[in-house]
Amino acid sequence: MATLQLNNIVKDFGGTQVIKGVDLEVKDREFVVFVGPSGCGKSTLMRMIAGLESATSGDILIDGERINDVGPADRGLAMVFQSYALYPHMTVEDNMGFSLRLAKVPKAERREKVLAAARILQLEELLDRKPRALSGGQRQRVAIGRAIVRNPSIFLFDEPLSNLDAALRVQMRIELARLHEELDATMIYVTHDQIEAMTMADKIVVLQGGVVEQIGSPMALYHHPRNRFVAGFIGSPKMNFLGVEVRGADAEGVDVVLPGGDCRVPVEANGVSSGDTLTLGVRPEHLTLDDQGPLTGNILVIERLGGATTLYLENADSQWTLVADGDVAHRVHDQVRFSFDPACAHLFNGSGEALPHRHRHPLVAIDRKENRAPSA
Amino acid sequence: MKTSKRWLPLTFKIALLTLLLLWTLIPITWMVLSSFKPNDIITAGTPRVFFTPTLEHYTSLFSSGNSLWPYLLNSLFIAGVSTLIAVVLGCMAGFGLSRIRIKGKQHLAFWIISTRMAPIAAVIVPLYLLFRYLYLLDTHAGLIVAYLSFNLPFAIWLMTAFFDDLPLDLEEAAMIDGATKLQAFRYVVLPLMTPGLVTTAILCFIFAWNDYAFAQTFSGPSTQTIPIAAAQLLTQTGIDWGKLLAIGTIVVCPMAIAGLLVKRWLVQGLTLGAVK
The missing domain is CATH 2.40.50.140 (Nucleic acid-binding proteins)
Known part of the structure; x- marks a missing residue:
């Protein structure tokens, strides 16, 4: 249960500005997708939220509290990496329970929480395996399971499906959408795949060259793009x-x-x-x-x-x-x-700005929940 | 078509490898076999393949007045301690060099490895003078420092390469899981570095274990290592072939076994399955 706010975030890498003043508000339980061509700064922006990169200037607020100077460990976030980043020397259970082990949670409780997450993702059979004995889709699930176990205030996904084949990607997309319903958590998702963005997001943030081009619901972006890009x-x-x-x-x-x-x-x-x-x-x-x-x-x-x-x-x-x-x-x-x-x-017009339509498209205001049956 | 294309290079490869294998194995086989032969057969004009093996050279090495034990212990201690220090410092420095973002990092890395490139002969006299002033001649510490001066840059360089191969994502994942930098190193990086650490340790140990030049120059009566003991068997009155070959076998065998172990670690590739 958390909100996120970015105020005029700037990131400078040795003289090159890769993020040029981004403002964003993420509401509680919202599914926000950052989308844009490679090099647009979407991953950098997510890494700054995670605390893996520092912001050159601007404020990052979680639940209204400025966290720029809080380390990644203490931000209460969980992140699923593009590479999954599973610890290869640990079993699935140890991978998923690693954050609890660091937090000195007793072993019995740890196991209980790991099992609960494994049940959601159908990983119970695999708990004793090492990552190298898993298929791509299973590794992906373990990485998500590791995030769930941490019970984070915000989930971060950095292109989590890009290493899967097309069929599996469609399946995981649906699973992630259902997972969002089930966990009812705030999620931020980075992708370059606009289908993922359109199908999963409450709100899409289109980035280009470190600048936000438009923020809006999928249907708003489709029917009322703000500019040519x-x-x-x-x-x-x-x-x-x-x-x-x-x-x-x-x-x-x-x-x-x-x-x-x-x-x-x-x-x-x-x-x-x-x-x-x-x-x-x-x-x-x-x-x-x-x-x-x-x-x-x-x-x-x-x-x-x-x-x-x-x-x-x-x-x-x-x-x-x-x-x-x-x-x-x-x-x-x-x-x-x-x-x-x-x-x-x-x-x-000449500078690429769209002339606003006189009538708003009726689907622009549709809520994500209207597109999904509630889970049992 | 495809097979005939590959057939020729394959034969060539096999021939080359066979040649290399003979080149390497014949002297070692001769040495190991001969160390079990009685003295009169060792020097026989035609090498004898069938003989009654004897342990006389080995028993005399460890029982006679000038026993090999002190040499062996010196070698183990000096090579062991210098390897331990090189690996611990090399691991930390390599991690820093691999992970920290600083300007001119590659120049710093090259400078470090360049200190390993100096020939031993070039540093031996300056080191001798330094050690004399610092009272390090004929001490274990002196030899340990001498070996470190070559092994440390090598260990740093090798460990940097191993760390470069370890995906950064893993540490970042650990940090998001709530680990401090040190915990990420302790629980995630270090266990995955075992192949790197073992490889580095064995290569450092081999350098110190095999060295003759430093040991000959800096050691005294109480700190001589096995290669010195072997050299002492080459006297003006003759060469004690039996003992010499036995020492040679004692020096080579542990390293040969260690070499096989390094191969196993290198091939294993523990990070398989970590990413993708």
Whole structure:
């Protein structure tokens, strides 16, 4: 049961600023995911929360108390490492009970707590094994078990699933989500995998170059990205971008020029006027093949996934990615026309900031708990 | 196709290894076998393969007026203490050198190992003068210090490499589990360092155990080591081959066994399964 607050955190590595003033508030029992491309500072930020790196300036507060000068041992956190970092010379039981042994908890009580955690993770059979005799997924579980035994105020996960194969990753993702329900603890999770971020988070923090680009619920980031970076980073395949000229703007939206006719995007004009150049953003899944559509393209590559088909298109001045039905019959080099619902489109100004949509998407405020059945 | 490509280098490898093995093993086998032969057969023109083994050289080594015992104890004590100090200090220094973030760390590490590169002959006279002023000639401490001057930089360098191989995550995990830096070292790092410590210890011990030059220069009547005892058998009136070969066997055998142990530790790779 804990809250975390970061106030203007800066980290300087020998003259290079890797974290450039991060503010963040994590509520009690919240699942917060740090996501961003490699080198964006997400792991460094987590290591500062854990106490493995010191903050150059700024405050880190847990439950309102400043802990910058408290060592990692005394912060009451638990961390699951990307490498799992299991102690190779100890059995699973000793690995999980190591923190209790350091805290001089009597042996009987230690065993009881380890068993309780092992039961949650189905590790009872493996307690006598050494880490090298475990599979990747089992090691992952032991690392999580070690964190649970510590009964921490906040769980930290540093890319915990990146060493697992795809099938196991999906399974562990669901297990972690259920674990969060069961433990009802505050969790902070670092990943570069946006699917993990979208599926598990209450709140996603998108980082780039040591700066927070946007903080919000998964659906808020998807439907209302604050800038071009977030728009391109969240969603797969990536959002399409096209430079467009403004025909006019009023209270209802902004009119932009497309090759096959004008289009009115329902966003706040924010001082945009006729003749300005903006960037139009449309997600591949919001483009539809449409013989009357205002856009055209020549098919370069077709990726058939069975349920959906991804088309890579090219025309004289732009490239497009379009997600269509699984049974699309087009062939490479076919010339196709396509369109989109302007309500799903985004407009970005010259500095990459999004013009805010006039209507909020209804799913933006959805609570994580609404997506998961309560555990028995 | 694939097999024929690999076939040639493999034969070459086997031939090379066989040659190397013969080169190394023949003199040692000859020495060990001959140490059990009566004197008249040792020097026979044609080496004899079948003979009645005798322990006479070994018994005379330990029973005669000039017994080997004091030499053996000196060797064990001096090599043992200098190895212990080198490993303890080398372990701590190596840990620091591997983990602490300081500028010019690689230069510091290179400077340390460079002190090991000086030939023994270059330091022997200055050390002799120093030891004379410090009354360290003909003392156990003198020889221990002399061996340390070569073994310590070597131990630091080797231990640094072993620590570099140990994932930092493990210590960090221990610290998050509530361990102090010292507890993380004691409970997590040290147990995983056993292969490194044993390897370092055996290599340091071999250097001190085998040394002749330092022992010849700095030791006196009460501190002579086994290599000195062996040299004393080469006299102007003749060479006592039987005893000499027996001493040689006594010197080589413990080291050969230790060498096999190092191999076992090196191959084991205890950190397997720690990460990933």
